[in-house]
Amino acid sequence: MKLTINGDSKEIKDGIVLSELLIIENVEMPEMVSVQLNDEFLTKEEHAVTVLKAGDEINFLYFMGGGA
Amino acid sequence: MKEFSDEELERYSRHIILQDVGIEGQEKISNSKVLVIGAGGLGSPVALYLAAAGVGEIGIVDGDVVDLSNLQRQVIHATADIGVPKVLSAKAKMEAINPNTKVTVYQKFLDASNILEIVKGYDFVIDGTDNFSAKFLINDACILANVPYSHGGILRFGGQTMTIKPHESACYACVFDSPPPANAIPTCSSAGILGAVAGMLGTIQAAEALKYIVGMGEPLYNRLLTFDAKTMNFRNVNFKKNPKCRVCGGEGIKEIKDYEAVVCEAKL
């Protein structure tokens, strides 16, 4: 199925949940990323139970704590 | 209506010529008060540009002294300033650029005991801090005090920023909820930062502050601008205010509490 991940269109196997996608996409420390699915933010608890479907738009928002 | 002197007209001529700024906009800038928290990688360019722009009053907060390792990116400080409190070094540069700007220094780190009092007195706040407990504390304070601010974060080659108008646009906690556990996320001192990236993000924050003050354009409300200087890809991620936000949502927070300090130690 086709997903839009961080703005890029990607072909990903069907029927996966969000937690799997985080692994497939090599997201470092998956528990520490804020995930937006079709404009809604997901809680950490929702990651394992959210099944993705074709056309979903997913944004990974990483913490950036630097500034000095 | 403020009557600008010839010196001021000439100094700010390139602003005044802009149709969106004009005399009226420059007058707003001259009457504005901006608090810059952190006189480091982000605070340096922000403070320089805001002073140059003629912001009437700039508060600058930092408890550190200038260190040799700062100079790779903290462009407001010079080699001769090593060992000098950062706020004093910054004040000197800002006043040198623009004597019309009044600079107030806070030579301390902000915490729950003092932040609200300071933030209240300003029209706009710049987050130029380097740790999550401070960033969330600033978010809380600005939401409580109802002062708009610009969030900024940088890491290695990347940066992110958003502008928050309390209770109207999404806040930092709407997106990131709460600080990551200690050691979970690297910060600059442990992971490194390309100096110029600090400049890129800081100048974006300065521009956001000026946009807000003048009331022009579209500030980064409800969107996070992220960029990666390695690819030079810039992205906007749009979102909405979270009605259930821990900080600005229905219940929201009622008082300021310190977050647990995050120890800067890289795991990666």
Add this chain to the structure above:
Amino acid sequence: MSQYIIPQMVYDDLEVFKKNHADFLAGTLDELTFKTMRVPFGVYEQREANTFMVRIKLAGGILTPVQLLSLASLAEKYAHEAIHITTRGGAQLHYVKIEDIISIIETLHSIGLSGRGGGGNTVRNIMADPLAGTAQDEVFDVSPYALALTSKMLEQKDSFALPRKFKITFSGSEADRGYATIHDVGFIAKIQDGIKGFKLFTAGGMGAKSRLGTKLRDFVPDTEVFLYSQAIKQVFDKYGNRKNKHAARLRFLFEDLGLEEFNKLLEVELNDVRAKGDWKMEIEAIERTVGDTTHEPFSVPKNISKWWNRYVYAQKQAGLYGCKVPVHLGDIHFENARALANALLLFGEDVLRFTGDQNLYIRNLTAHQMASLHDILQKFSVEVSKPTLFGDMVACTGAATCQLGIARPRGAVDAIQKRLDKLLDTKDYDLIQGFKIHLSGCPNSCGKHLIGDLGFFGKVQRHEGYSYPAYNVVAGSRTSGDGSVYAQKAGDVAAFHVPAFVEEVLDTWLNHVKAYESFADWIDDGGLAIITEISKKYVDIPSFKEDKNPYFDYDAVELFSSKGRGTGECSAGMYDLIEADKKALKEALEKEEKDFELIRLLSARMLLVTRGEDARDKAGVFKAFKTHFIDTTLLNAYFGTILEGDADEKAIELAEEVMKLYETMDHTLKFAKEKELVPKEEKSVHFKDLSGVACPMNFVKTKMELSKIKSGEILEILLDDGAPIDNVPKSVAGEGHKVEATTKEGNGWRVRIVKK
């Protein structure tokens, strides 16, 4: 040798100026304040950014070899290596850097020279006959009077804030070589009952409205030279027109008052000057201090005889000689100046003059001494080795640097000289020694065309819609204490054809020269008609398609255009264009089968030149017409609609309306309605003078002014020509304000803005 005396006040002011100068360099003093300080010291800004020129007063053009030596050093060190002789016989240093100004002024003071009152509305450098003290025909030496009067005038505070410039000169004889008859105040030496004195002329001058001076007194004793000069100056100061600088010179006041009324006012001022005392002038004759007085026998060596015959003249003092040194465009290289000064140091002090024809004269030398200078002088200019015709050509810079200029006369001079130079082997121009060709870029006479034998002044001609540079030709002037005559109009020629025209006129004159005493005599005896005939051959040019060259002026890289030319004193060229269109329009209106399109176009175009517009195609003409005549409400909006769509009989209404409007135009190119408009609305109009303010600060300041007024209110600003007028109205309109009108005012523009 005596010089004029610099008053103490100038030295005192210098101390203040030094401090201001330091502040200005440090950036703590603004440019405008600094300008008001530097101008009294003769320091003026040049067209080139950040360069200045220093004017130096040389009363009567007098300077000593020592002074010339110092000027040479200053030129070498600070001024691009050249000393410039001005049209009033003063000196100028060009391309001076601002940081060097104090050093230059101090050096000048150390040699007794000052720039006080060099320019602006002041008593200008007082001139004297170039041959004063040496001429065979002179009544007495007038040079000491130029010096003494300069000293007196420098002491008077009112000499530096007059309604306009004020020019004084002295001539030693009826030949009037000092041009007393075309000065504000002119003295011609005369002895009556054994007493030295002068014939006094006043209110003469050249310009768009030239006037020959009126003889005010047949005899004024020499002790009263200051008395009269000061009294006339006071009349001018009190009653001169300060509002309109184009009608400010004394001659306009004199015309307004008439001789009788002027004399009445003068009597009052004469009494006033007498009452103040100290009006009698002490005169110290100039003596030769050093020099050879033994006159050995001398015969002119063959190799220098041509030069000797052309330029050396025998003085009234037996055995002494003078010499004219033609200096190309008035510029002397410092090395030449130094070489000459060194040679002259041995021969005395009173051996030099700078003159108003921008040449240098040497005097009071024995024949041997003069001959010894030959080699040095050859280096001064190529003209030294040519017939006098070459060196005597005078030209202003014209459109090359002057905003009023129409044509570029210096380029024309080069072209004439090039052409004549090739003919030197076949034509003997020494037969017409002293023949003067003078060219001005516009009717303003800076090139003194009215006092040339053959004179030219720039005008605009049009051929098939394209403008091209051309000249009015004038001929046959005379100067004399008993009736000077300006050169008379003889015809028109295209700038492109000027060299060929000059050649043919000279050929014709060479054929007649033996039969007449002077060129002016020939002009009066049928010569004028002959020149007019010749000029007809040289006025037309090929079409733009056939040959573009005649459409470019000499040394010009851009196509000739009258756009942006000033409408100041220099409007005469504009009238030619208007009249040409008016004539064509009348012809078109009289035709049985009327060409409405042509009538419409001519009507719209006719008055555009008065607004500095030079549109070439129909669309451009219509657009400009709407901007300047409809949008400004000079004409009813209805007439704008006539320009829409196809032309029909309504074009006739437009033509009639435009011609009516033209009839209400005054000599400042303003229409009657404009004058009504201005005062009526001035009350509610906000105003800011932004002339002299560069881009983009003029726009910034405009925005500042607009921010102070309410929506719908009017702001009028004055802008400079060039980038300011090109950019600011556009930017203002871009912000949504309405630019109602832009009208030429002086050298700049008045822009009327309605705040959005």
